[in-house]
Amino acid sequence: MRFLFLACVAGGFATGVASKPVCKAPGPDWRQDVTPADVTRLHEVRESFVKALAQARAGDHGNDVAREGFLLDPDAAIDGAALPVGDYHCRTIKLGSQSVSGPSFVSYPSLDCRVTANGKVSRFVRVNGLQRPTGTLYPASVRQQVFLGTLVLSDETRALNYGRDTDRNMIGAVERIGPRRWRMVLPYPRFDSTLDVIDLVPAN
Numbered sequence: 149m150r151f152l153f154l155a156c157v158a159g160g161f162a163t164g165v166a167s168k169p170v171c172k173a174p175g176p177d178w179r180q181d182v183t184p185a186d187v188t189r190l191h192e193v194r195e196s197f198v199k200a201l202a203q204a205r206a207g208d209h210g211n212d213v214a215r216e217g218f219l220l221d222p223d224a225a226i227d228g229a230a231l232p233v234g235d236y237h238c239r240t241i242k243l244g245s246q247s248v249s250g251p252s253f254v255s256y257p258s259l260d261c262r263v264t265a266n267g268k269v270s271r272f273v274r275v276n277g278l279q280r281p282t283g284t285l286y287p288a289s290v291r292q293q294v295f296l297g298t299l300v301l302s303d304e305t306r307a308l309n310y311g312r313d314t315d316r317n318m319i320g321a322v323e324r325i326g327p328r329r330w331r332m333v334l335p336y337p338r339f340d341s342t343l344d345v346i347d348l349v350p351a352n
């Protein structure tokens with residue numbers, strides 16, 4: 149899993165919380181909308197995957213990792229990354245831990261997600277659950293889409309604009325790993341884990 153990046157990003161962002169939300173419509177190139185901090189996170193997506201797997205195995209979760217097969221193989225991506233429009237069953241696995249005492253493998257029950265068309269990009273929304281990633285899917289290559297979004301919490305009814313709050317900002321790589329199966333890999337989330345993997349299977 150490798151990305152070829154340009155180290156240039158759009159202006160208007162400062163370290164920490166941006167001075168104002170990103171209110172313009174997303175363009176077709178994620179590099180025009182991403183924060184510098186998230187460029188770094190995406191650069192390190194494979195590093196975080198390998199580190200998180202090592203932490204899970206060291207925490208006696210080797211069998212749990214093996215049971216997931218291609219989902220937790222860092223190099224499992226195949227062509228056809230673009231998520232089709234539609235409803236999905238989405239299950240989150242948290243790998244590794246940001247603290248010594250935290251769990252190194254947690255698999256949550258499947259919830260509902262949805263992908264809708266939005267011009268040259270797509271919109272991804274987790275419909276239910278206490279933590280709901282919501283944002284934009286950008287074309288990147290035949291094997292990857294880039295997700296830029298924010299985390300909607302609990303009973304909140306609206307998502308923050310991406311770029312407004314560094315603790316809510318999310319970035320990830322979307323990859324196809326089977327005939328009707330995708331994953332979203334979220335490196336170095338702000339809380340809990342070293343890596344989050346969302347397993348995405350069409351609902352019908």
